[in-house]
Amino acid sequence: MKSTLMLAGALSLIATMAVAQDKPVLTVYAPDYFTSEWGPGPAIEKGFEAICDCDLKFVAGDVLPRVMLEGDKTSADVVIGLNTDVTAKARATGLFAPHNEDTSNLSMPVKWDDPIFLPFDWxxxxxxxxxxxxxxxxxxxxxxxxxxxxxxxxxxxxxxxxxxxxxxxxxxxxxxxxxxxxxxxxxxxxxxxxxxxxxxxxxxxxxxxxxxxxxxxxxxxxxxxxxxxxxxxxxxxxxxxxxTPELAAQLKSSKHPELAQKFMDYILSPAFQKMIVTANWSFPAKLPHDQLPKVFQDLPMPxxxxxxxxxxxxxxxxxxxxxxxxxxxx
The missing domain is CATH 3.40.190.10 (Periplasmic binding protein-like II)
Incomplete structure (x- = not known):
């Protein structure tokens, strides 16, 4: 009886591992601060995996230089943590795809109409x-x-x-x-x-x-x-x-373009935006001012x-x- 239970347990574990291996992996390149235990990465990973039926994998490091070195062979599906000081260089590579998001109603002081680079905070x-x-x-x-x-x-x-x-x-x-x-x-x-x-x-x-x-x-x-x-x-x-905004973009060469697009959609979702506030200590790109913590609402602003x-x-x-x-x- 005991050996039968052990065999059943082993088969169950193997089945679980097989299901996990069947899930597509969405690879997101991000800066070190983003993926650290005190950064927003861990909560975002958990939140997105709950809705994507996938495995979200963050790869930490210097984002743009790595993507430029790897070119269209990069394993990244999405990059996050870019800034406007590098977007001209990033755009010139031709490696990035449109984000397909409506940016007409972002909660930022600057109008944003860039079709490639999507702000997630500022x-x-x-x-x-x-x-x-x-x-x-x-x-x-x-x-x-x-x-x-x-x-x-x-x-x-x-x-x-x-x-x-x-x-x-x-x-x-x-x-x-x-x-x-x-x-x-x-x-x-x-x-x-x-x-x-x-x-x-x-x-x-x-x-x-x-x-x-x-x-x-x-x-x-x-x-x-x-x-x-x-x-x-x-x-x-x-x-x-x-x-100073922070930006995300999806790669043209993504092996999982539908998942990459789903992640871009997730970036502007209330769930993602609320995580950013006290994990990245920035204003979220799309969250009404009255939904921010009171401390953020009361900050002196220019x-x-x-x-x-x-x-x-x-x-x-x-x-x-x-x-x-x-x-x-x-």
Whole structure:
């Protein structure tokens, strides 16, 4: 009897494994932060698998370089976590297919009509400070630039390796145009250091090594909700703040195009959008403001949003980087 039960159990396990192996695998390339245990990836995987009758597999890493290296032989069906600073390069590969989503009613401050790259969240760039330590934060970008050299110790990210750092170049360019280099010359003495990425910069700030850090208007929400700490604030400037969306796209070469499309549909679903808020600490691309957690509803926000389109940003990238390097070298 015992051996019969063991045999039945073994056959059941084999049958279960066979069913699992029969399920199609949807492969999604995503950045490390997205797939980490504290990122949105695990919840999204569980949620999508509950409706897709498939196995969702996240592959973490540097998304676009890997896809470009693999070309149309890539195993990715979908990529997620791209930004507008790379979409011109990504579009030029011809590897991506239309997302086929209605973007006319997204809850973003910028109208979105790109047929290839689909936004799933967004925030505005901002300098974040601790109100208990910095009693006189700047109330405008001009005030930040014109303050005495020793007024602030600021940490920013390198535009050559960081999305936030590159967005700062475009933010300064959007406000100051041809005078951007002069603006950088004023800001340079207040920059304590330039870090390779956001994590290093924000860590220095939270460790008390800097007065301000280049981050996002949504960053204080994390401290309030996760740490019960309301001391971190974003400095809001009347000149406007730079809009930074995160994007997804499906591959033309996908082995499971119907599943890939289903995932694109899922991205704009309420289930996905609600996961993003407190897992990625950003505003979801399609969720009414009154459905956000109250902390997000109450965040101070700029009256003016600044954004440079893909083609113009691509043209400005090289000259803006040269201006930045010259100013910080003086």
């Amino acid at each position: 925030s505005d760039l901002a300098f974040v400070y601790d109100k208990t330590k910095l009693k006189n934060p700047p109330h405008s970008f001009a005030e930040l630039l014109d303050a005495p050299k020793d007024a602030y110790k600021i940490v920013i990210e390198d535009p050559r390796s960081s999305i936030a750092g590159l967005s700062l170049l475009l933010w300064v360019k959007a406000i100051y145009g041809d005078q951007a280099e002069a603006a950088w010359e004023k800001l340079a003495p207040k920059i304590l250091t330039v870090t390779p990425g956001w994590s290093e910069a924000y860590g220095m700030f939270t460790d008390g090594e800097a007065d301000m850090v280049l981050s996002y208007v949504t960053s204080p929400a994390y401290h309030i909700m996760a740490e019960n700490d309301d001391s971190k604030l974003a400095a809001i400037f009347p000149e406007g703040h730079y809009f 009256d003016k949003t600044l954004y440079i389109g893909e083609a113009e940003a691509e043209k400005l990238r090289g000259p803006a980087l040269e201006e930045w390097q010259r100013a910080l070298a003086k």
